[in-house]
Amino acid sequence: MRATFVLVPGAGGQAWYWHRLVPELERRGCAAVPVELPAADDAAGLPRYTQVVLDALGDTPTRPLVVVAQSMGGLTAPLVCTRVPVDLLVLLNAMVPRPGESGGEWWAATGQAEARAQAARDDGRPYDPDDLDAAFTHDVPAEVLAGGPAPADQSGTPFADPWPLDRWPDVPTRVLAGRDDRFFPVAFQRRVAAERLGLPVDEVPGGHLVALSRPAELAGRLVAYLDEL
Incomplete structure (x- = not known):
């Protein structure tokens, strides 16, 4: 194996999100570990999410070890990097927290809502902040969505946790x-x-859910990063 990629999903925590990327990475000679997070569990915050990722990795992952964080996964993946030797962290359309900032505070602190609305205006697209299909799945093939599970609930608990690293x-x-x-x-x-x-x-x-819409292109870029290590 050339490397191990541990794949941390975003809100909803479904390992299924990575199901098209995993075989693309494996075809390129890498191991891929898609993580299922306890997204619906109100008792689970960032420490629990971190431990779930570590448990999925096991004791001896093949090195180099690459952690890929999708969207909300950007809150958890850096914490994983403090617990095991990680050779590369890839933030994929990911949140980038500051020390002490909660995930709930991140939205206003970064101006995400205004940026999303401005991008729609720049593109000449209609904008409805509540139209999450337009935001997330506009470029995902219909047959991919039809074959997947129902969207999972996401507890607000991890968004309430202040990001613990300094x-x-x-x-x-x-x-x-x-x-x-x-x-x-x-x-x-x-x-x-x-x-x-x-x-x-x-x-x-690709769009926000690029692992579903353009898995081959994504795998190619991720594996190309190995040449930079």
């Missing part, structure tokens, strides 16, 4: 954005990554 973990980090993301527009992701991490943003085709 600084970003000392792990190489890449920020990767779907260039067609309507929920976290690319310009927004560039600004947040620059302000909070001092990092540029790489792009792949």
